[in-house]
Amino acid sequence: MTGNFKTFVLSALFVALAGTTTATTNAQAGTLDDILARGELRVAVQTQGPPYSFMDKNGERTGSAIQLTELMAKEMGVKVTYLDFDWDGLIPALMSGKADILAADMTATLTRATKVAFTKPWIHVGAVGFTTQGSDFKSLEDCKKPGTTIAVILGSTAEKSVPTFFPDGEMKSFKGGGTVVLDAVASGQAQCGVNDNTAVSAQILNYPENTFNVFPEMLTSEPLAYAVRYDSQDLLIWANLFLDTVQGDGRLKANLDYWVNSAKWQADH
């Protein structure tokens, strides 16, 4: 029996140790130097769907955040390598040094900023509610009825704001990209869904027309930003200057007008 207990303790230790080694951060001075020496910018992305990061008709990764990052690498004079993670793997990937920078439709929140450093925002978005057309939920108020099931993405800002806006609702968190929330509502597994307005309006284009009814009310206003590690001050300063520059010369506006504020991208991708 003691033999059994010993093996148990040993396996528990093994599990704990295996965990710690993966989380060891390789702190390095001068991330920007490293990137230039390597000739490669390693970017943690997610394939959450249009308009920020998705696989287009030709099977190529593209989207607003992707194009902006390509521009960043071009200005830096290096090539881009994308590391594709699930939403909840993005910050750990950055923290563990697997990626130099995180480019996703991630809101700069105070909690996340305790772990990673956010750049200046490149766009502001807001959370919206939606349901299927022809459902009993005619307005956002209907979705606040007690017991209504509300789909959100696991680890998203909506997961934090939904209990406030829908105190009597029953929240269901789904792991994966934004479309999983739309799928959950379309299939009836949840009655209403909450996600970023820009993501919702781009992603409903993948579904037959009139599948969804998106409510106009903006529940929140959230800044989306790039993130780097706190020990990458050089990269942070450079990225902020990059954002100022593309904002000043109109290249950011061109990107957003093409991807986010219109459905123009649909013709090409």
Place this chain on the structure above:
Amino acid sequence: MLGNLNIRVIFEYFPALWQGFLNTLMMSGLGFAGAMILGIIACALTIQPLRWLRAPAVAYVDVIRATPLLAQLYFLYFGLPRLGILLPEILIGIVALALNSGAYVAEIIRSGILAVPRGQFEASMSSGLTYLQRMRFIILPQAIRPTVSPLIGQAIVLVKDSSLLSLISVVELARVGQQIALDRFMPVEGLAATAAGFLIIYYMLKALAALWSRFNRLPGQA
């Protein structure tokens, strides 16, 4: 290196972890009970001589073993509502686990029956026993012993597979671990707590297997 592990956070989330642990146990338990029932039925159908009864059971075993559990889970969760069947996710999870493991259980039991020496079939047949009597009194008692170990193995696989249910918003051990990782950005603490939970269930099953073999020792065996 263990200094990196923030035990305080794990304790803070202990109520949630405990709930996840109970849910994992409950869903795995019901899932395995369902798998045993499905497996026994499927196995009985595959070894009996009527072809029209055999074909659907063989098809079930083949289709399930050829496709990943994740695909089966998504089919049940996102596909069935299109056919007008809307079930709560916990039920879908249990059904998916039972359906998936049932196919493997059927194969394990079948291999146990096939391991019974041919002479036993022939001897019982010449004693004038009916098919059901032969199975009940001669074949099955001998077939059960070699299947216990692989069945416990299958139960262990099922317990770990149940972590996939976190993908359809079921709160179980893996989901609570993800939640710790996401709320506090402490993936190590979250995953270590999850792993510890699964390890405990594993040792429970192992102890169960040891108990079974102690009480069902063959005469003359150590």
